[in-house]
Amino acid sequence: MASLTAGNRRPVRLADIAKAAGVSHGTASNVFSRPEIVREEVRERVRAAAEAMGYGGPDPKGRLLRAGKVNAIGVATAEPLSYFFEDPFARVMMAGISQACDATGAGISLVSAANNEQLAWNIQSALVDGFIVFCIEGGSRLVELARERKLPFVALDLASEDGSVAAIGVDNIAGASMAARHLTDLGHRRFAVLALPFADGRTGLVSPEQVRVATYAGTRDRLTGYLQELSRVGIDISKVPVYETANDAASTKAGLETIFASEAAPTAILAMSDRMALVALEWLHARGLDVPSDVSVVGFDGVPEAKVSEPPLTTIAQPIVEMGRLAVKAILDSDGPVSRHQLPVELIVRASSGPPRG
């Protein structure tokens, strides 16, 4: 019934206009892809036929099959799609990826789903030349799915233990160590750690046992870096509360409640992400605690928001944009050996850290 309107579902193929123009489909194809090699008169005839029949140009679906290359790279996470536009770290990373893609003319396909089954299907059916995998929650599954596609892929921000997967990350141990060192140098001795997930789906204070079996090596490495430095100055690290969050506001606040409920409240907080650190800043302010005179806070990541927070956040800056660029490069020239890059981080001292009171 809907077909009453002009009665056709646009089945206009290149072959149709070739017939209409009285040329072979080979020639018709040339009119669009290499117009210079077909005689002007013929070219115009074909163009006119295309115009008349409402032909929208060669369908990329067809071309794709022959050409093999999609000219787009997929960026995958196990978060909902909006993660790409809402998470500060993801946004900066995507900006880096964008730059590299713009430079090479590649497109970006966002591949993602919070739902597990949907995610698998989306990865299996993504039309891309390769994947950049954001390893936050569900990282290992994601890597597994990407690997199954047998396309080039690179894991981001993951201290993957599996040397066979290409990965781009930072030196988490060194970075965390620098953060802790900065605070111990200032004289702090009572610490608390706001940790990223060690494994999927749980939050709360973590035990050494849980750290040992951590799924996420990156989280473990940062903790290792923190604790290494703390024990160096003689702090009993078994007394340092480590609260695992889901890197969102709610679980971070819960962590802060727990941490500050204890007798010996810390004078310094080591947060494994700027996102958590920024939440902490807000929470401390609401609680009437001054930063940095009551509590110092040091983040990790170096997102732009850290520059303009109240007070501006001391943090370990990752070369996020550069990582994004490298990732794209790794996909596009993915012939060589699996590329594993470990980039340096940098301590950026701002106003959220200072000597402890007294």
Added chain:
Amino acid sequence: MASLTAGNRRPVRLADIAKAAGVSHGTASNVFSRPEIVREEVRERVRAAAEAMGYGGPDPKGRLLRAGKVNAIGVATAEPLSYFFEDPFARVMMAGISQACDATGAGISLVSAANNEQLAWNIQSALVDGFIVFCIEGGSRLVELARERKLPFVALDLASEDGSVAAIGVDNIAGASMAARHLTDLGHRRFAVLALPFADGRTGLVSPEQVRVATYAGTRDRLTGYLQELSRVGIDISKVPVYETANDAASTKAGLETIFASEAAPTAILAMSDRMALVALEWLHARGLDVPSDVSVVGFDGVPEAKVSEPPLTTIAQPIVEMGRLAVKAILDSDGPVSRHQLPVELIVRASSGPPRG
């Protein structure tokens, strides 16, 4: 030379494993797409063959051609790709689009290029089921290119005059009018307007003539709304400076310089975007002018940043997320007539506006 390593460029097709497993390609296909209809023994044999030969599952490229649907929608702009992750308005809009896509399981393809030729090619070859077109700079060209693909598409944030293109926008005249009304009610009589582009590529004070031939009807409508209200209270609108910017920091600051260089500096600024308004806030502060006691500022868009600026920004909020959702819906059920939605806007009064001094 590179082919020494195992000497093959992965030409493993479904047909290959079918042959290896001793079944027809039809059956092999079924093993992956409808496993329940093939006998277990056969299924396992095929699966084993696939595993052994390193087959990564049915290639979506092939499936696509047959299926016809990509299951992804393209979002197009004439800006570089990073625009999606850096512009506040775009980010909120993308969040809305993401939500709708998550809900329906569709993917998102970012289609964009600052370079003209590249842009055309990218749109022509994008593997998508439809386009959502961000009409900022280069809007008309973009719409033209999208139209040529003969795919469903919807223009966002564009008061397109051409009734044949689906579009989702807000009532720009009413919104602008509300903004101006708010300020006239407060007692303001000396105004300046920071305008979005009327046409591509130029900035500076605009003449009525330039307004008349504006490419962007949305910009013109907002101006109409402002001026309608101003003349209603008896202001000589020919004296109101209207400075056209490129909606970036540089040209906005240039506009402010121009505006405040004049004898009778305005007591109120009407900015056609929050982005400009926020730049204005900063510029005025740096210049030593207090907002709102020296100058009131009212923006347009309602981006999240407006809530936390110093001072918080009075603005006309668009239902950005809702627009994103509607756009996706328009693409996905694109059978009906071209859908043109005009959504309402809302005046949000914050601290950046107040009565003029004296």
Added chain:
DNA sequence: CACTTTCGTTGGATCGATTCAATTTTTGCT
């Protein structure tokens, strides 16, 4: 035991283009 269902499998047709070797037409030159 013949006869109908049901189930699993087969292989050809199709999706919409590009490519390339072969062929035809045009051009250029004497």
Added chain:
DNA sequence: AGCAAAAATTGAATCGATCCAACGAAAGTG
């Protein structure tokens, strides 16, 4: 005009899958 070289055109093969009508075998029925 005659012939070689250059340019334009043709059409079959290919890309990698899915779909479906037809068919053979096994199971069920009188």
